Each structure stands twice: as C-alpha cells, then as structure tokens.
Amino acid sequence: MADAASRPEGSRGLFWTTLVIVYAAIMLFPIFWMASMMVKPNDAMFARPTQWLFVPTLDHFSYVIEQGFHWSLLTSFVLCTVSTALVVIIGTPAAYAFARFEMKGKDDLFLFILGSRMAPPVCLVIPFYLIYARVGLLDSFLGLTLAYMTFNLSFYVWVLRSFCRDLPVELEEAAALEGWSKVQIFRRVVFPLLRNGIVATSVLCFIFAWNEFLFAFMLGGKAVTTLPVSIPKLITSQGVRWGEMAVVGMTALIPVLAVVFVLQRHIVRGLTLGAVKG
Amino acid sequence: MASASETMTAAGPQGAGMRERAWYPYLLIAPSMITLVVVSLAPFIYAIYLSFHEAKFGRVRDFVGFDNYMTLLTDERFWNSIGVATTFVFIAVPIEFMLGLIGALVLNQNVRGRSILIPLLFMPTMMAPIVVGLLWKIMLAGSWGFFSYNVLERFNILGETSIFASPDLALYALIFVDIWQWTPFMMLAFFAGLQALPLGPYRAAAVDGANPVQMFFHITLPMMTPLLAVIGLLRFIDAFKVFDTIYILTNGGPGISTETPSILANKMTFEFWNIGEASALAVLVWIAFFAFCSIFYQVAKKRLNAF
DSSP, X not given: OOOTTOOSOXXXXXXXXXXXXXXXXXXXXXXXXXXXXXXXXXXXXXXXXXXXXXXXXXXXXXXXHHTTHHHHHHHHHHHHHHHHHHHHHHHHHHHHHHHHOOOTTHHHHHHHHHHHHHSOHHHHHHHHHHHHXXXXXXXXXXXXXXXXXXXXXXXXXXXXXXXXXTSOHHHHHHHHHTTOOHHHIIIIIIHHHHHHHHHHHHHHHHHHHHHOOHHXXXXXXXXXXXXXXXXXXXXXXXXXXXXXXXXXXXHHHHHHHXXXXXXXXXXXXXXXXXXXXX | OOOHHHHXXXXXTTHHHHTSSTHHHHHHHHHHHHHHIIIIIHHHHHHHHHHTEEEETXXXXXXXXXXXXXXXXXXXXXXXXXXXXXXXXXXXXXXXXXXXXXXXXXXXXXXXXXXXXXXHHHHHHHSOHHHHHXXXXXXTOTTTOXXXXXXXXXXXXXXXXXXXXXXXXXXXXXXXXXXXXXXXXXXXXXXXXXXXXXXHHHHHHHHTTOOHHHHIXXXXXXXXXXXXXXXXXXXXXXXXXXXXXXXXXTTXXXXXXXXXXXXXXXXXXXXXXXXXXXXXXXXXXXXXXXHHHHHHHHHHHHTSOOO
C-alpha cells in the first residue's frame, strides 16, 4: 500500500470516509429512485411535487410477467452463459500462447485482436445484419452467440494474457524438465494458477454480454429477446410504461451488483484491458 | 510492468525446451484467430464491399465506386454528426478525467470501508448502458422527473424549456449522463495506479520538508503520467462510440442536434435502408478507430510497459 498521505489520524480518516460516502450516496441515488418505482403506483409516480410516501403496488410486476419478460430473463441468462463458456474454451489456450511463446507477426495479431475489441458495434451490426439475413441467422441463438464473440473473445484473450504473464515461468520449465507433456503442463501447472484470472475475466465477459444492447436489438427478434432489448419495448404508442421499465432495469442490475462486489479490483484490470493491474 | 516472464522464456536455458515444436503456439491460437476472422475481419471486408455498391433495402445492386463516399462526405448531416461527437467527447472526457483524478486522490487518503465503497462506486460504469439511459430518462423526465422537478425547476435553472426538447441542452444532458457513468471508471483506475506507486520518493520528500502539493506535482504526477495517458486515450476512444444511452435518451434528436456517427449509421441502415452509404460511414469510422487503437497500443506498450 503506497498511501503516501495516509497517517494514523482518526479524525481526518473519518472526514475523507464521510466525504466518499456522501458522494457515493448522491451518485447512486438515481438507482434507489428507480428501485422505488418498481412498486410505485402510477399516480404517485407522476405527482408534482415529488411524492416520497406511497402505498406499494405489485401492478408493474404482474404486467411484466404477463408480457412474458421472464422469458427474456431466461434468454439473456442462457445466451450469456453459452457465449461466455465458448469464449473460455476457445480463448484460454490462445491467451496462454500469446503470453508464453514467440510467434511471427505477434504484434500484428495483437493489433487485430485489439481492433476487434474496440470496433464500434454499430459498424459491425450492418454487415452482420445483411449476412445473417442471407444465411437465416437473424433472430437465432447461434447468430447472437457468434456476434458476441467479436467483442468478448478478443477481450478475453487480451486480458487473460496479462494474467498469464504474471505466472512464474520457472514452474513450467521445471515440469518440462521432468518430462511432462505440454498438455500435462497446461492442465496441472498453468490452469490451477490461472483459475482466478479465468474466473475474473470470464465473469466480465458475461457482464458485457448481459449488458449488450445493439446486437441483441438488431440481430434478435421475437424468438430471441434479451433483457436490455425488452426495456425500450416498453416505450409503446399507448405511452411509456415507467414502472415496468424500472422492474426490468432493476432485474438487469442484479448480476452486476453481485459482480462488482465479487470481482472488486479485477474490474479495473479488465476495463483497462490489462493496462492497469487493479 | 516489465515482462520478466517473457524475457525469461526467450533467454533462459530452458526456453529452448518450450519452443521445441514451432507449431504448438499456432495450434493454441488457431481456434481464436479463426473465430475472430469470421466474426470480425469478414464483416469488415463485407462492409468495404457494400460501401462500393449501391445497396438499398437489403438488396445489393451495381458497383458505384466511390459514389457512396462522395455522397457521405458532401452530406451536411455527416459533418454534423462528426461535430456532435467531437463536442461530446471533448467536453465529457476532460471533465471525467479531472473529476476522476480528484476522486482518486480523495480515495487514496485513509478512507475506511473501501471494500464496500469501491464496488458501489463502480455501479454506474458496470451497469448496462441502456439502464443508465433509462435511469436518466426517469430522473430528467419533463415535469415529473425527480431531477427536473426538484433541481432544475425549483431553482429555475432552465426556465420554461424541458431538457430533451432543446437542441443545445439535450447534448449537455447526454454529456452529463456520460460523466455520471464514466467518472467512477477513471477514478478507480487512477486509484489503482496511485496504490501501486512506490513509497520511497515520498519518504525522501517528507525528509526534505516538501508539502503535499509539492509532492503531488513533483512525484505523483510525473510517475502517473503514462497511466493517465493510457486511461485517457482508452476513454477517449470509447466515448466516440457511445450508442445505447444516446439511443434511449434522444435517438439523435431534437432534430439532428445529438446525432453522433453511431446514431446516424444506425438510422441510415435501419430507418432509411441506405446500406451502401451507411457502410461507407462504418468503414470510415472503423479506419479512424483502428488508427486510434494502434496509437493506444503503442503508448500503452512503450510508456506504461503494459501488454
């Protein structure tokens, strides 16, 4: 810990802690407000001045269930799990190889991977849409799983590589001297040490897929509707269903809330593509 | 961090053992690279192909050379979108940067309960951008929105207009939302950087009687510069492609006052079905992004020794 300025002064620590708590409370207030709207009757919702107290209602929940939004939840969950699992299976060996071996044109391959990650999704969705329309992959599980590979596989390989590079190479060398095969070395030496990195990176992939909107919106449809896509669908010609949107929005937040607590500092590493070791 | 492991693989005596079969690493990367060629390179090449053709309503017709590019480059709406994105990025990112740096310095004091506070602070950045848009659609809704009523209207900040009806204000509202969403990222990335700084220079400076401000400008800032540059650049690239929040909050409106290239490309494709021109726009944006990416890569690799 390089807390240059931290000294054992209780009162000053209390001041800074209070400051951060107040800041966090203000910043997170919109989330609390949306949470309250899940059970807020419509007349209280649109009241001027703002109404703080109201008799809670479950109307919004029942409408959401009526519209079959629990299927969107299931779709999102299955889609994100499958696409993340595929990314882990395909991407782990690549991340390891990039961290450990010299290859021709490594820099160019890196730039290609980084480019895949950084490309604006709206640029990709146009060719994807036309290709999918031709081969019949629109509104299909396979189609979206493939499309999610673009940003998640590149992300996974890129970030897991930075975890691989933290592993001491001596263990693998010792195992090689013992005459272990490459597969054995990977399974018994590398994989156990890399497990935390794999979990952290793949959970981030899951969240990116979970949060993804544009691909799901354009390439999905009636059969495959993810949770984020079902939010703007509640802006109907008969009016905006605010309470219902709040219910879906909060549902979409639950895994995110779990992940920020579990992953903590790994998030920084993931979001900076491994440039900062959180 | 210097890649100690990599140099060892290359130079160590056992390095040869790891490299005995030259095809082994290529075998490991093959599935990933083939997948990426299919899902990333192929769409890009197809977009280039489309951009040279007249393609409307999903049907690809004649080869038209650079016509789509010429139409696009002489289209005021295209230049408007570039202007909107530039304004958006050049206002939002510097503010996020400054607030993030200040926040990181505050967090670096002896704040207690960080293991609870840091995850909570991360919420805006990690949640779905579409939900971020929804949150602020609720907070900024005309007349009944919490923020509109209790802050803007009570203190009569905007007068009679509602935010998303005014061409100027709508863009600033989007900038405000982006700042809310991304300041935590900057703050926590910078904080991680501060935590990794060595203590030695601070001890030496304390012996010399330096004050905290001097320490910040002569020790913290110089040591943090590469990291600040890399994070700033990354955020800069990301901010150019914001789509979800703008889509749900304004979808480019009122008029075309908040129409970024992303929103414009989306409208060209799925509203006007002018796919040739949309592809030309996509290709141009893509090339620009690739240039930014290689700059990011070079800076991160050389200055920060990351990657």
